[in-house]
Amino acid sequence: KPLGLPGAHVVVTGGSSGIGKCIAIECYKQGAFITLVARNEDKLLQAKKEIEKHSINDKQVVLCISVDVSQDYNQVENVIKQAQEKLGPVDMLVNCAGTSVSGKFEDLEVSTFERLMSINYLGSVYPSRAVITTMKERRVGRIVFVSSQAGQLGLFGFTAYSASKFAIRGLAEALQMEVKPYNVYITVAYPPDTDTPGFAEENRTKPLETRLISETTSVCKPEQVAKQIVKDAIVVTMGLFRTIALFYLGSFDSIVRRCMMQREKSEIANKTA
Ligand SMILES: NC(=O)C1=CN([C@@H]2O[C@H](COP(=O)(O)OP(=O)(O)OC[C@H]3O[C@@H](n4cnc5c(N)ncnc54)[C@H](OP(=O)(O)O)[C@@H]3O)[C@@H](O)[C@H]2O)C=CC1
Ligand SMILES: CCCCCCCCCCCCCCCC(=O)[C@@H](N)CO
Incomplete structure (x- = not known):
């Protein structure tokens, strides 16, 4: 049964920029209450203002909470508690906070491998871990993970990034098997290159090979990617390759x-x- 977005509480990590901000706008346009989670408070407030332009009734709220989702589980758990006190239990969590660094394996700092794993992987584990118990108890919930096309295919320059995005898929598939009987649904998005501030930043240091591989596909608009992600989360359908494992x-x-x-x-x- 599709999740009804009107009146629902949707938490979007990475909701202050790029794809995450567009996901928040898309849900807000459909009547949801939004909690935005990211680190920089100015960017959060800026995004809140932009999202509020799309309200469809005067009850809707956009709440902003500043936290680093990759550092301390207890901090993340507290943020989710605060959000739930203000806007009620979380109906949908979108794990969109993430970052990318490209470079040849031997040129990437070892600390970059640790950082990407922390932000892209653990930064999705912590918020999900903080909402899952309530979702199971209520027999309601959606968790969205944002991987990447580089999370389906290991690509030149993405040794650190691809691995962190593959990890998300393993987590999501195992978690789906655990929570399905509780009517909680997990989806994973695998977006292509998308025109965002994060993508512009990534392009400043991309190796030539990575750039040429990327250019074989076109760059998507974040609004378009967000629309698809929200649709897939509301009406959960099965991808074709999944039927093999059915x-x-x-x-x-x-x-x-x-x-x-x-x-x-x-x-x-x-x-x-
Ligand atoms: N753009 C693209 O080409 C593609 C992107 N993706 C994935 O989509 C997601 C969003 O990408 P995009 O929109 O380009 O990214 P942006 O860089 O534009 O936005 C990233 C968002 O995540 C937040 N964020 C980053 N690190 C943390 C952290 N440690 N804790 C809390 N919040 C954090 C940022 O806010 P702040 O810095 O203030 O914390 C910001 O709101 C990422 O996971 C990315 O890997 C996947 C495929 C393609
Ligand atoms: C099985 C189906 C897969 C088919 C794919 C062919 C893809 C080739 C081009 C891939 C371009 C790289 C995308 C990375 C996007 C990304 O995550 C970064 N831009 C983040 O900033």
Whole structure:
């Protein structure tokens, strides 16, 4: 059943710029309440003003919270608590905070591998970990992960970036198997190059090979990418290649469901005993 965005609480990490900001606008246009999470407070306020221009009723709210999603789990958990106190339980979380650095393997600092893994991977784990329990209890929720085309294909110059985006896929697929019986749905977006401040920054240091590979496809508009991501999150459909694994996944899902029912039964038995 599609998630209704009117009145829903949508948290967007990386919501102050680029694709994340456009996702926030898209959800706001459909009547959602928004929490924007990013580090820089000026950019957050700027984005809030821009989003508020698209309101469709006078009850809608855009809340801004400044935090680094990649550093400390307890901080991130507190931010989610604050957001829930103001705007109610999170119906949809969009993990869009992320960054990219390109360069040949031997030219990239070792610290860059650590940083990209922290921001792109752990920065998606922490907010998701902070919302999942409530989503399972309410039997309502959507979590969106933003990977990349470079998260499906390892590409020249992206040894650090691609790995951090592949990691997201592993997390998302495993998590989906856990939460499906609770009516919580996970989607992963794999966007191509998109015209954002982050993309402009990335282009300043791109190796020639990476640039030429990138130029074989055209650059998308962030509004267009955001629209697709929101649509996929609301109406969850299955990609074609997923059907191949369908048989296996179906039988794994039934194991998970059976265990859930067994566990609930024995909990009831324990209570009445
Ligand atoms: N643009 C592209 O070509 C593509 C982008 N993507 C992915 O989409 C996502 C968004 O990209 P794009 O819109 O280009 O990025 P931008 O650089 O334009 O925006 C990034 C956003 O994330 C926030 N952010 C970055 N680091 C952190 C952090 N540690 N903690 C909290 N917030 C953070 C930024 O705010 P602040 O700096 O203030 O914290 C900003 O709001 C990224 O995950 C990117 O990898 C995927 C495919 C293609
Ligand atoms: C199986 C289907 C995949 C088909 C793809 C062919 C792709 C070749 C070109 C890829 C360009 C690189 C994209 C990286 C975008 C990105 O994440 C950065 N721009 C972030 O800033």
